[in-house]
Amino acid sequence: MTLPDHRAGHRADPPAGRTAERPTVLLAPVTVTPAKPLTPSHLKGLLWTDVMFRATAPLADVTYRYSPTTYHLTEQTLGFWEFLDRTQGDLPYASLSEEEIGDLYVLFRKDTPPPAEALRPYAHEVERNGWVHPASERVLRLWTAHYGALGLHDPGLTRHQPPGLGTEEMVERLVTLGMGLDQRAGGGPVYLDATRYGLPLRQIMTADGQPNYLACALRELLPLAPAYDEVVLLHDPELAADYLLLQRVLGALGPRVHRVPVGRVPIDGRIRSARHGGWHDHTAGALLRALGTDGDPDVRRLGVRLYFIAGLGPGQAQSFRADLLHKSLDRAERLLRRADGHRLGGPQLHEELRRHRGAHTHVDPYRLTSSLLARSRRALGHDLLSTVYL
Amino acid sequence: MTLSPELLLTVATERLRAARPDLPAAGLSGPRSLLAVKDEIRSAAGAAPAGQVSAVAVVQEADLPSWTRETCAFVLSLTPEQTDAWRRSFTRTLYLAGRPDNLRERFAFTHVAPDATAAWAAPAPDAATTGLRRLLRTYSGRRPLTAWHPTTVEVPGTGARAGTSAGRRPVHRDLYLATAQLTVADALVHLGHLLAESVIDGTIGPGDRLTLRSVPRLTALPAPYAALRVDTDQHHPDRLRAYAALTQEN
Numbered sequence: 001m002t003l004p005d006h007r008a009g010h011r012a013d014p015p016a017g018r019t020a021e022r023p024t025v026l027l028a029p030v031t032v033t034p035a036k037p038l039t040p041s042h043l044k045g046l047l048w049t050d051v052m053f054r055a056t057a058p059l060a061d062v063t064y065r066y067s068p069t070t071y072h073l074t075e076q077t078l079g080f081w082e083f084l085d086r087t088q089g090d091l092p093y094a095s096l097s098e099e100e101i102g103d104l105y106v107l108f109r110k111d112t113p114p115p116a117e118a119l120r121p122y123a124h125e126v127e128r129n130g131w132v133h134p135a136s137e138r139v140l141r142l143w144t145a146h147y148g149a150l151g152l153h154d155p156g157l158t159r160h161q162p163p164g165l166g167t168e169e170m171v172e173r174l175v176t177l178g179m180g181l182d183q184r185a186g187g188g189p190v191y192l193d194a195t196r197y198g199l200p201l202r203q204i205m206t207a208d209g210q211p212n213y214l215a216c217a218l219r220e221l222l223p224l225a226p227a228y229d230e231v232v233l234l235h236d237p238e239l240a241a242d243y244l245l246l247q248r249v250l251g252a253l254g255p256r257v258h259r260v261p262v263g264r265v266p267i268d269g270r271i272r273s274a275r276h277g278g279w280h281d282h283t284a285g286a287l288l289r290a291l292g293t294d295g296d297p298d299v300r301r302l303g304v305r306l307y308f309i310a311g312l313g314p315g316q317a318q319s320f321r322a323d324l325l326h327k328s329l330d331r332a333e334r335l336l337r338r339a340d341g342h343r344l345g346g347p348q349l350h351e352e353l354r355r356h357r358g359a360h361t362h363v364d365p366y367r368l369t370s371s372l373l374a375r376s377r378r379a380l381g382h383d384l385l386s387t388v389y390l
Numbered sequence: 391m392t393l394s395p396e397l398l399l400t401v402a403t404e405r406l407r408a409a410r411p412d413l414p415a416a417g418l419s420g421p422r423s424l425l426a427v428k429d430e431i432r433s434a435a436g437a438a439p440a441g442q443v444s445a446v447a448v449v450q451e452a453d454l455p456s457w458t459r460e461t462c463a464f465v466l467s468l469t470p471e472q473t474d475a476w477r478r479s480f481t482r483t484l485y486l487a488g489r490p491d492n493l494r495e496r497f498a499f500t501h502v503a504p505d506a507t508a509a510w511a512a513p514a515p516d517a518a519t520t521g522l523r524r525l526l527r528t529y530s531g532r533r534p535l536t537a538w539h540p541t542t543v544e545v546p547g548t549g550a551r552a553g554t555s556a557g558r559r560p561v562h563r564d565l566y567l568a569t570a571q572l573t574v575a576d577a578l579v580h581l582g583h584l585l586a587e588s589v590i591d592g593t594i595g596p597g598d599r600l601t602l603r604s605v606p607r608l609t610a611l612p613a614p615y616a617a618l619r620v621d622t623d624q625h626h627p628d629r630l631r632a633y634a635a636l637t638q639e640n
């Protein structure tokens with residue numbers, strides 16, 4: 001299917017299916033740096049987004065925008081690549097595991113941050129040639145396989161998806177909107193300025209031009225947002241302040257903008273950033289290996305969604321528990337059996353999805369998934385499960 | 391005229407005396423003792439901040455000529471009570487990065503540049519500007535200053551203090567800034583003090599014209615000075631340096 005440039009991303013339905021009353025929704029989750037294994041926290045965010053995408057798709061024209069290309073320019077990715085080339089030389093990345101690459105990332109995080117000029121050749125390579133370091137290329141390929149095993153829609157992990165705006169155009173547009181403060185002429189940084197709304201000034205680019213992830217997000221979302229009725233930003237609760245800013249900026253362009261914080265998954269009571277390591281027994285790969293590959297893939301797909309969405313919920317109070325994950329697989333098996341042979345059919349399926357939207361267009365994954373487990377539940381259609389969960 | 395180390399020390403001492411006549415009258419023996427006195431004043435202010443005031447300058451764009459003109463307009467708009475307290479606090483000013491047009495609904499600035507690239511809040515105890523300071527960040531202009539073509543600005547002609555210099559015809563002065571090892575942010579600080587104190591003591595008045603000139607270092611001046619900005623040399627704490635100078639009328 002052909003998409004107009006300003007809507008580059010993954011659409012659930014061809015634009016031809018759009019009618020006047022069919023709203024347009026852009027889902028833009030925070031991306032994961034391809035430098036480490038996926039952890040349960042990452043998985044939760046990905047499953048949450050996937051269910052929202054697939055459950056909203058029958059009701060609206062949904063674009064799922066997830067571009068690793070956009071965020072390669074952040075200091076943590078470029079810095080990692082520079083570190084690898086400087087300290088490791090030519091490693092057989094294509095045969096390394098994501099855990100082995102993650103170990104190198106932990107080393108990089110302990111190292112002194114490289115100066116901005118050391119990152120410049122890498123930034124130019126990404127901008128001009130869409131280059132990806134073989135270490136991250138490897139990680140993205142391994143993730144693509146995990147996505148496949150879990151039945152996650154692949155929004156283009158290994159595809160070159162550059163942002164619609166260059167850095168200078170983005171800054172210019174932000175300044176014109178009244179929400180940018182560019183002090184580079186005097187040797188200062190660039191700020192996102194939503195002080196009009198009582199939100200503190202936030203630096204998005206250093207004086208020597210190194211952008212942070214917010215600057216990258218703006219290059220991508222400023223040109224996309226005006227074309228949508230609704231924009232949904234899914235993010236870690238720790239990033240709430242930044243996403244509040246993003247919500248203000250994108251809202252100024254017209255669409256209704258919703259923030260959906262998805263709580264992380266503590267391991268043994270602790271929420272840890274993947275940059276510090278300590279994830280070895282709890283990576284997506286390890287989790288998938290523990291679930292086994294010989295069972296019914298439908299049970300596995302529904303089971304992990306029941307656990308990571310309905311089980312853990314939107315907060316982050318509960319630690320990861322393998323026993324509860326396995327119980328969810330048992331429940332999934334029973335649900336699939338009950339749904340076998342039942343079909344809701346188009347209108348009823350749409351009605352069922354619509355009930356879990358709340359005051360917005362997108363479907364709330366938590367409400368929908370929890371409803372599958374409700375005792376009072378009347379009919380369970382296999383078409384609902386296959387549309388959203390399998 | 392030559393700006394000798396002895397002259398710089400005299401100027402620095404005079405400034406201390408003018409601001410704080412209540413301090414012991416003992417003369418400064420050298421740059422080190424200037425540092426010591428500054429530390430003493432700072433720690434005394436920390437222990438008992440009563441009476442300490444700071445102005446706040448919100449900087450969107452640091453264009454030196456227009457910034458010079460608007461700084462003068464700001465100081466001219468202050469009342470004698472405000473300038474007295476400010477003088478005693480050595481015209482202390484906090485420089486914050488911000489867009490005045492985004493802040494005007496929340497904060498009543500004392501003066502906003504006509505093009506809204508800068509705004510000022512009158513000298514007040516720090517608590518009065520807590521909200522503004524939480525919202526903004528310290529102005530960071532780390533670009534080294536480079537030479538510019540001399541530019542003349544005219545000090546706006548009205549203001550609460552216009553009466554004090556009433557009767558004096560407008561004059562024309564040169565305003566020198568020593569650019570070597572100076573960043574844009576440093577320039578705002580040094581020019582800010584020189585302009586504020588010159589407006590307060592009437593050396594700069596409404597309608598005056600100032601020609602802003604760059605020079606690598608101020609070791610000598612082609613004309614006698616009317617005001618000098620002298621401070622500890624950032625790069626040599628045991629020396630004083632002349633950072634800016636205002637000449638007598640041309």
